Amino acid sequence: MNFKKIAISLIFLLTISWLGAVQAQQYQISLLTCDPGEEIYSSFGHSGIRVTELTTGRDVVYNYGTFDFGAPNFVLNFAGGRLDYFLSVSTFDRFIAEYDYFQRSVREQVLDLNEQQKLDLIRFLENNYLPENRAYRYDFFFDNCATRVRDALATVLGDQLVWNDAVREPVDMSFRGLIDEMVYFMTWSDLGIDLALGSRLDKDATPLEEQFLPKYVEGAFARAEIQGDGPTRLLVEKSRDVLKFEKAEGAFGAINPYWIFWLVALIFTAITFLGFKKKKLFVGFDVAFFGILGIIGIVISLLWIGSEIPSTRYNWNILWAFPGHLVLAIVLLKKTIKPWVLKYLLFALIMADAAVVFWILGWQSFHPSLIPLLLVMILRTNYLYYNVGKFKKVV
Incomplete structure (x- = not known):
């Protein structure tokens, strides 16, 4: 009899604890990494932050890679380094639909943040999304859709975020080499980039500098740890493929x-x-x-x-x-x-x-x-x- 009472009490306590944990877990935050596309502006991939509100089902993506093709003097401003990108917010379904249409793979890394860290990150993103804050002066190498995602998390977590770059596989590539890796088969675009950009690209990029490319942000998140708010844990709790398409084999165009x-x-x-x-x-x-x-x-x-x-x-x-x-x-x-x-x-x-x-x-x-x-x-x-x-x- 006593044993039954104890068992029932334990089950009751475990159930209450589980329900409390579910209730406390209001948000899930993920890094989305999208594979490169066939156009030059999409050939380096893309990063976004997914925020899912578990209690209401609201599911949105914060996207720092938005720009307006129709803006006045778009080409001149882009070439002159005077083009502003801005943070936009769309539903997850709408975000994914574009990549599904163009058959570009998308991977998700769910972040193991505590609830306060999640709230702090959401506040940071919402503050960035205010009309007076959402635009920023785009810099392909140092301030783009990938670096903004990385910097948002680094700002919120501060010293608690440890990147563990020392354990990464050595890359030891210059900025130019990293670009060439992405546009190697886009020969005319590759040539145009090499003609337009100078000798500063030929210095080796540090692990942090490599993260102007979304795939290196993805790798950095996979290595990173959170320290100082309990037992040390990996930043990424779990990963999955949202969309997965076979990559076509690269080939030079007939006219190259x-x-x-x-x-x-x-x-x-x-x-x-x-x-x-x-x-x-x-x-x-x-x-x-x-x-x-x-x-x-x-x-x-x-x-x-x-x-x-x-x-x-x-x-x-x-x-x-x-x-x-x-x-x-x-x-x-x-x-x-x-x-x-x-x-x-x-x-x-x-x-x-x-x-x-x-x-x-x-x-x-x-x-x-x-x-x-x-x-x-x-x-x-x-x-x-x-x-x-x-x-x-x-x-």
Whole structure:
């Protein structure tokens, strides 16, 4: 009899404790990590914070990666580093529907926060969502949708959050290498990024700096621990696949800069050989070549000088794609040339050689597809320097 009473009492107490725990557990907070998409703006993946209110069923995602394509001067502001992103909130179902439509996998890591930590994080997010706070000046490497999620949690937990970066698998990659990893098969986008961004990208990223990419935030969360509010525990309580799609094998597009630039190099080699044999310059090819390089050089200069993006500065692509090449292209159309043209050709040759030296010494890594263009640059500046005076009057 006493045994039955004790058993019933224990069951009653356990039930009350369980109900109390369920009632106290009002929120579930998760990190959502989304795989890259096929467009350049989605090719690095995405991070969001999911907040589920267990008592009401309210299920929303806080998304720091929202921007407005229709904003005035969108392209100029993006290139100039003056584009604002903002925090938006949508239902979980609506958030997931987009990734389901584009067949992009989404993974969820449920965070093992106590109830006070959850409330503090929700207050932080809601404060960020106020109209006067939701916009922020976007920086691809240091202030984006992934770093904002990481920093929100770090701000709320403070010293209780320990990242455990020492136990991670070594990456030891530069910022440029991390980008290349994501856009390797998007050859034209990869080339454009390498042309636009300077030598600052060629330093190795620290474990914290790697987290500008969502997949590295996901890895950091998986390693992290919470200390100081009881027994040390992992930050992530459990993980699951929300959406899972097979990744297509990467492949270069049929039209890519690698074979096109080598084809350009073969053409210029052929016309140089033919010009040497037939004693002709075939200067029309040079006008097109140096004209394009000059235009690229102007864009690089504008990004270096006029952009607020620090990563566009100290861009040594300007050694071979120099704005002055556009002037050279125009001058080569004339029947007579000034003496400075010969000096400029020698200058351009030295600059192209310097670009190769910078690349070899690791001061800046250029896109691999540019090798044939550098060879053309060296070949034609050398050929013109010794031969242009034979065909055009120097006055």
